[in-house]
Amino acid sequence: MVHRLTWFEPQRGDEQLREFFITALIDMSASLTLQDRQGEYVCITTLPSRWSLPAGMQPSDEAIFGPDIGARLVELKAGLSKSGDRAELEIEAGDDTFFEFRCRLVEMSNGELHLITIVLDRTEDRRRERLLRALLREVSHRSKNLLAIIQSIASQTARYSGTLEMFLGKFRGRLHALSQSQDLVTDSSWRGAYFRDLLAQQVERYVPDNRDLVRAVGDDILLTPNASLHIGLALHELIVNAVSHGDFVARRRPIEVRCTRVDGEKGPEIRIQWKEPLDKTDGESLEASRAARFGSTVLERVVPSSVNGTAAHTLEAGEVRYELRFPLEATD
Structure with a gap:
């Protein structure tokens, strides 16, 4: 027996109540059917338009839902024998739609058993679940990539650091640059980061009072998440080197810093150029330290390899010049 509070105003007509219940069921993407103990249908409400009953035909599971779904429902309901028994079935009805059938045997006030079936449209739920699973896989994939980058940074920084203090100072700076780039990627829903935003992060961190001395020209291109992380790291090395060895501030x-689209041998490419003026003494100091610097490894090997590109890091004509080229497809 069902014992739940149910009340309605006696003056309200049946038609108004019927409209209320049907509207509520539609809003819940739910349908109800009622059958007696012999399986004869007593009531059917708000079934989706994909299921119908030909005129003059006696309703049955197979007549309404078709032979495949109907046979599964008949088998499911046959397993219910006493009041309170229940069973559930989820089916894919075609066109990427999903429905859940909840069947329950209940005893009415007159003592007779009836079978109530609730049909719920689970299509949107399943689509959200698939999207969530895809997002989780993407998070896992990107997390593994990020951990691999961090591991590489830690290993290479240790190789070129003479003391623990030197290692910690350099590693923290590079890790912070990586996290800043990752923030931009995350804020864009993983679409990537714009080149000028990556540059602005490093300028703001290391020369906040002289931002006008680092001038971005050319195109502001949206880079892929992978390219964003590595190019952000390259810009970090360039600006740190400039602050440590250059005289541009004083x-x-x-x-x-120029970013442009150019024509390459195999198709469109992105070209990033860094031009930093130096005095002769500054250039000699920088050249002498390059052989033992992880920064040079990042700029000349790690970054270009990660974006399938090429790079040149030179001192010439009183300038530090860095040029990175990589395929435009890597930014889509």
Whole structure:
């Protein structure tokens, strides 16, 4: 027996109540059917339009839902024998739609057993579940990539650091640059990061009072998540080197950073150029330290390899020049 509070105003007509219940069921993407103990249908409400009953035909599971679904429902309901028994079945009805059937045997007030079936449209739920699983797989994939990058940074930084203090200082800076780039990627729903945003992060961190001395020109291109992380790291190395060994701040000599689309041998490419003016003494100091610097490994090997590109890091004509080229497809 069902014992739940149910009340309605006696003055309200049956038609109004019927409209209320049907509207509520539709809003819940639910349908109800009622059958007696012999399986004869007593009531059917709000079934989706995909299921119908030909005029003059006696309703049955197979007549309404078709032979395949109908046979499964008949078998499911046959397993219910006493009041309170219940069973559930989820089916794919075609066109990427999913429905859940909840069957329950109940005893009415007159003592007779009836079978109530609730049909719920689970299509949107299943689509959300698939999307969530895809997102989780993507998170796992990107997390593994990020951990691999961190491991590489830690290993290479240790190789080129003479003391623990030197290692910690360099590693923390590189890790922070990586996390800043990752923040931009995350904020864009993993679409990537714009080049100028990556540059602005590093300029803001290391020369916040002289941001005008690092001038971005050319195109502001949206880079892929992978390219964003590695190019962010390259910009970190370039700006740190400039602050540590260059004279651009003291002498107010601006650095030009250009990002452009160009035609390459195999198709469109992205070209990133860094031009930093140096005095002769600054250039000699920088050249002498390059052989033992992980920064050079990042700029000349790690970054270009990660974006399937090529790079050149040179001192010439009183300038530090860095040029990175990689396929445009890597930014889509």
